Structure formats: structure tokens, C-alpha cells
Amino acid sequence: MAVDVTQILKYSMSTICAVAAIENLLAIAVFAGTKKLRNKYHVFVFNLALADLIFSVLAVVNPWRSSNILDGLLTGAYIVSILTILAVAINRYLALSLMQPARYDSLVTGRRLIGLCMICWCSSFVYGLVMYNAVPDWVLDTVHYFGGSLAGYIVWVITVIVYYLAFRKIKQYTPPLASAAGISANAERDQTRVRQTRRLLVMFVLILVTSFVSWAPAFALRVIVFFDQSLWRDRIFLASIWGSYVLYTLSTVINPLIYWWRLDGFREGFYAMFCRCKAETQEIEGDVTTFENTAAETGL
Template identity: 40%
Template sequence: MSEEFITGVRYALTVCAVVAAVANLLVLVVFARTSRLRMKYYGLLINLTLADLFYAVMAIAFTWGESDLLFLIFISGYFVGVWTILAEAVNRYLALTFVDTARYDELVTRNRLVGICALIWVVSFAVEILPAYLAHEDVYHIIEGVVKPLVVFAFWLITAGLYFVVFRKIRRYTIHLATSSPPLQKPTEDHQVRTRLSQIRRLLVTFMLILVTSFVCWMPFSVIQMVQFFHGDLENLEAAYWMSGAIYCLAPLINPFIYWLRLDGFREGWHQMFCGCFEKESSPNIEAENTISETGL
């Protein structure tokens, strides 16, 4: 394809990245200014937002800078997103496995969650930057063109499998609550468990939407990496590379809209901060979020 087409794609990528950066920055402001969202329950969601913001900014820098170092830093943000989505699947699995809230809070503390987020960033930068400087050139090409795309695809499969297992566990718990006789469980405990299951399911659906969006938007880039490794002499490969980058930038742009659609507390915080029209809602979802907030989940 012509250079004019590639230039057009680069401008489209830039526009998409700018809008994504602004949207995710606003999301972070809402989380920072809304007290009910400043809890460990949303910790990994905040980390994903940071990763999306980082990726969008670095996409702009690399598109017009095009240096090897910028590319390495740019792709590091990609792995932060992959690891964070997987970490949230593990976190929800633990939250459901330890039905006793106290046991979950003892295992998954705020400091540990912050440490996990920091570790995700460190590992993501390490796996992208260190091979570029330490590995032999041929080995590095294999890592970039084959190993990493396959690992990313395996991560998606593992994450999807974990979400499936958690949904199955929620279904079994729901059936058990519906069929158990009243004397077996106190009404207060029954309400707390139902509320918790409802909130876990709601956040799981949110991350499932993020997972599907990320898979659709991110996998073309991994496919192009493998095609470039095995068929590096194909015509129009550079144009396909830039197009996959533009498609990738759609994920950080779409995620803030998913937060808006799925998280009542986020919508409340947005209206309270930007619209000045905050009105307290009394829907079951809001009550569920309040219960989770009180328990520290």
C-alpha cells in the first residue's frame, strides 16, 4: 500500500490514542475523587486504567518517534494489561473460594494488592526490555515473533477458563442458597452472601466484556508479529502492522465506556464531579456496592 495510506493510518491511530488517553485520565480522576471507589475492590481495575493510559500515551510517542527504546516501553504497557486482566480473574476466584469475608480480607490485603500491581509493571517491563539487550539477535526474533504471541494467547485461554470456573461456582452457590432450608442459615448471613455473589457476578461480567474487547483488539497485533516472523517479505506487511496498532488502541478507548455502563458508583462519581447533578440512587446494585464497600472487598 502507498505511503499516503500508512500516513493516514498513523493519524487515525494518533487520534484514537489521544481520545483514549483523555478518557482514561478522566476515569482515574473519577476514581481518585469518589470515596466509594477508593478501595481494594477496584484496585486491579485502576491498574488496568493506568495501563490503558500509559499505552495510549506511548502509542502517540512511538507513532511519531519510532525509536527502538520507545517501542520496547510502548509494548510493555501491552503486557501490563494482559497480566492485570489475568490477575483480576485470580482475585475473583479467591473472593468466591473464601466465602468468609474475613478470610479473604486476611489473604488479599490492600498492601498486597498494591504490591501485585507493582510486580505486574516490573515483570512486564522486564520481559520486554531485558531480552532486547541480553538475548542473541536470532533468539530475540524468535521470542518476539513466536514465543510472546503464543504466551499472550495462552493467557487469554487461562483467563477465560478462570472466568468460566468462577461463573460455575457462583451458579452452584446460588442454587444451594435457593434450595437450602431457612434454619440452615441466618437471614442476615443469607443476605450478605447473596449480595456478595451478586456483586462478584457483576464485576465478573464487567471484566468479561473487557476481556472480549481486549482479545478482539489486541490479537491482530500478535498475529501480525507471527506473520512477520514467518513471512517477513510479504507485501503490505508494514501497512498491516500499523493497522493492527490502530485496532489495538480501540481497547483503551472502549474500556472507559464499559466502566460507565457497568459500574453504578462510577456513574455517580462522574455526575457528582463533572455534572453537578448527583442524585443518590437506590437500586439493588448500589446497595450491593455499598455492602461490599463496608466489608472492604
């Protein structure tokens, strides 16, 4: 019975990942084809969609044709996802509290954000490929399965703390001298900046919760089996492992739905690209001119 369940879980994982690959491919097309979304405000969202796309494509075949190279690439893709969610929190906190807007804009440019994403990709893939192809099994078990799983929890905790600090900074924000003459434009710009940042943070908090719920069981089972290697011969435990892998892949399906829900510009771009119609906009996005000016000025 356990073998049959395992087969069902493998087919379920491949099906879910196939759907996720289509969703994330459409999401990337919308981000690339919508002028309103092609700015550094959405660099990390695009990077997360790319990571989910690569992960889901590789995970479609992983249950049936697993290899060390494939496992290493899969590991690199989900590490990029975790680091991207953390990078958004740190970036938004820096923009809100540690620098003046002009100073922040001069230091945190779109090219540098893209460069940071490339560093994450390269280092994550190198780590994954080295772990699965160039180290002894005991190093893989100790460093990756055990240490990497604990590190995942630690990164989530750090990310939650940074998001909390960012939301606290937003809550405490008051436009400086907003009523004084001659600076109303700056005050309006700063208010728009805060609204956009709050909306982006809420979206990534939802993504963070989704990733934790999806990935935490698999990481927990890896820690458990590290202390009892005999569990790998238990059919019920193996079925549980594959069940956690199926849950693991759900975040790649859910994330594009969160983009659709939280990003009005994403919905507009999707309708314009695939339906040739225009979605209703909400106040948070504003008109195109306001959004582009604000994004360019504040570095969002």
C-alpha cells in the same frame, strides 16, 4: 497508495490514542476522587485504566518517534493490561470458592493487591526494556514477537477458563442455611457479594472480549512474519501491520466506556465531580453504607 494508507493509519492511531488518554485520565480522576470507588473492590479496574493511560500516551508519539525504550515501555503497558484481566478472574474465583470470606479477607488485603499490581508493573517494564535494548535481534524475534504472541493467546485461553469457572461457581451458589434464625445478615451479605462479583466479572468479560478482538490480529501477523521475514519489505503487509496497530489501540478507547456502562458508582462519581449532579443508582450498587460494609467484609 500503500504508503499513503500507512500515513493515514499512523494519524488514525495517534488520534485514537489521544482520545484514549483523555478518557482514561478522566477515569483515573473519577476512581481517585470518588470515595465509593476507593476500595480493593476496584483496585484492578484502576490498574487497568492506568495501564491504558500509559499505553495510549506512549502510543501517540510511537508512529512518529519510535525508539527501543519507547517500544519497551509500550510492551510493558499492554502486558500489565493482559495480566490485570487475568488477575481479576483468579481473584474472584478464589473469593468465591477456595476460602472462607473471613479467611480470604485476612489474606487478600488492599495493600497486597496493590503490591501485586506493582510487581506486574515492574516485571512487565523490565521484560519490555530488556527485550528491546539488551538482547540480539534473533532473541527479540523468537522470544517476544513469536513466543510472546503465542503466550498472549495462551493467557487469554487461561483467562476464559477461569472466568467460566467463576461464573459456574456463582451459578451454583446457594446461601448456606439462609432460612435459619440468626444468620440472615450473613446471608444477605453473601448475596450482595455474589451480585457484585457477577457484575464485576461481566464487566471484565466485556473487556476481555474487547482486548482479544483488538489485539489478536496484531499477534497473528507477528507470528506470520516470524516465518517469512521478507514480508517486512512488502508495502501491503506493512499497511496491514499498521492497520492491526490501529485496531490494537481501540481497546484503550472502549474500556472507559465499559466502566461507564457497567459501574453505576463510576457514573455517580463522574457526575458528582464534573457535573455536580447525582446519577440514578441501580439496585446492584445499593446505598453507600451497604456497599462499603459489603466490600470491607467480603474483600471484593
